Amino acid sequence: MSEKKNYGFTTTVLHNDRRKGIEHGSLHKPLHTSVAFGYDDARQLASVFQGKEPGFRYGRQGNPTISALEDKITRMEDGLATICFATGMGAIGAVFQALLKAGDHVVSSSFLFGNTNSLWQTVAGQGVGVDFVDATDVAHVEAALKPHTRIVFVETIANPRTQVADLARIGALCKARGILYVVDNTMTTPYLFRPKAVGAGLVVNALTKSIGGHGNALGGSLTDTGEYDWSAYPNIAANYKRNPAPQWGMAQIRAKGLRDFGASLGPEAAHHIAVGAETLALRMERTSSNALALARMLEADERVAAVHYPGLASHPQHGIASELFRAYGSLFSFELKDGIDCFDYLNRMDIAISASNLGDTRTLVIPVAHTIFFEMGAERRASMGIAESLIRVSVGIEDPADLLADFAAALQG
Template sequence: MSDKLAEKRFGFTTTILHNDRRKAIEHGSLHKPVHTSVAFGYTDARQLASVFQGKEPGFRYGRQGNPTVAALEDKITRMEDGVSSICFATGMGAIGAVFQGLLRAGDHVITSSFLFGNTNSLWQTVAGQGVAVDFVDATDVAQVAAAITPSTRLVFAETIANPRTQVADLAKIGQLCRERGILFVVDNTMTSPYLFRPKSVGAGLVVNALTKSIGGHGMVLGGALTDTGEYDWSGYPHIPDNIKRTPPRQWGMAQIRAKGLRDFGASLAPEAAHHIAVGAETLALRMERASANALALARMLEADPRVAAVHYPGLPSHPQHNLSSELFRAHGFLLSFELRDGIDCFDYLNRLQVAIPASNLGDTRTLVIPVAHTIFFEMGAERRASMGIADSLIRVSVGIEDEADLLADFSEALPAV
């Protein structure tokens, strides 16, 4: 069966469902089994040395790779139409591996000023360690172009910003990076490989927080980096001679696996990899339902006089609505909204019965959180104001509940005016 699967191209969901079976699986299992061993023995010591030297495939030690994790990496690679992937313990571990593996003191990074809070914090940390970081409005390619310097190594952008849902001008940024020979790194977490493939806009590396939509059930942490094959690593500095013995298209991921995974140890556990792989099988179904629910909820909230503003790319009123429509299969599960003055956001959230106050994203359940008071609190009022985050802003990660139940829940919890 594996030979037949390898010969034919299938649709997104069929590919994910049957990807493990493209290679032989022990005892005819339909899923790759969970391999919990951290060490891998060889009957021939010369083969062990050959694996360590990269002359033939194999597993060395659980921190650097595992059969269950490798099966998930192959699945993520196929989702993103890439050439290879590396999985990490968390999404932040994946982003941190980009810094640890590819950047050195004196390098320059351009990134979005609307970044997710923890990613923003990470780049602030990087800036304190000798790498210059410029935060610009990624919805405007001109601002990215103006920030480029001779030492610019990469541009980092998210597809849809969390929580205000700004959409980066991905195609134009990708073209700019291609022309300048700069690595374009795109965080695809808010859209997922089903709604969007960053390879289509020239991204060389793609980040996915597997905790979110790909795992999908709020029960496991994980992250991944995928090399799309779009970037020419032969021109990238900081690649040591021992890695240059391999073909240039492998240099970036070999460097990240060595310096970002092996040396820092943010390894994905095999049990977690198994849960993510199983969750990924329903990604397309869940994203279609969650995106439809989010659009219906956004439309209802926008029409309600008790709501001051709604931020969702699927609404024609959104500044990047046309761009989102061009780029993505649907507008995703993330929205945020602001309440009218006089309505306490905490009292409102406490009246919700279906939506759950919680901090995750991409869950099957609808989750809500008061942004300024939680995930963006440590930034301070001035920084929040510069990002357009009002004190009443509520972020919603829309789940797959019945649409009518969601709409009634959010509407009925609003106080009478």
């Protein structure tokens, strides 16, 4: 496959492995399970360890199967380099583990995945200041900045209430102030949106979700877009500055966030994710159109109190989403009117499955306040706009008519 030709998204993903050659002419990068890599020349082994030439050291830091997936994601995000981790939370945790120290400050969107919120609480207890703000307006982010703010962290579309961050304006603010802008792209994926376009320096993807797409492998990734000037970041250790400045951030993250922290992706999971990624664009087109049809149907039903989906004109950030995203994604949430029990409603469904994952080929539903956000308590849930009857829907690729009928029939009681 030619390096010079500018192929489309799916063509690039399908054929990316062949750009570097694959053993025995295989169309997929083979599954390499070895955790150790031998060298005939001991000097070459030392050279690889010292970063003077490419090569593999130990399975915790990657292997050929994982490297092929990293290269694929880098191409998807139009970035410089990617590091894969065991989970999406492992990827987010690596940002904090590798780049922050006591006394630093972070500004984060208050509209976060529950486990990310929990992780921030842990980080705050270890001497890093964390301020949560309504990131749908850049003014709130700017007001929270301090001289020692190192990172601004947002999700493209918040899970589960679907608030859309003021992505472009926050990116411009971070660039003007020299602050690292980290964007979690899981809900949009690089097919619907590339955070590089709004100045994100690091992009998070929970590969478990839509990129893998089949609910059969855990994984996460961090991609360096090349938009951030690492020579301006104060926490880079001297031993990671041997290479050109654009490589400093990923060198430190790979060492401190992957090698030392140990949240390593396994080769079997990497292979599953790489194969799943081949159909990402096809699946996102279908799940996004299914989600929009379902959201419109539910919004028109008098038994539904509210529907939260960026594709609806009633959504507060519909304009931003329409401007930035190719489509509005596969996730939405809705609230039932008083008197309708959310558990009874979910139990009446025949197709949609009560489960906690996202981005699967199957439609998954979950009562948010009673499960994934239960631990944070009623007060925090209320501050995030999470009603007790809120149901999160991760829409799959089922036939649209079947999905519409399933959600409508469950409302009949």
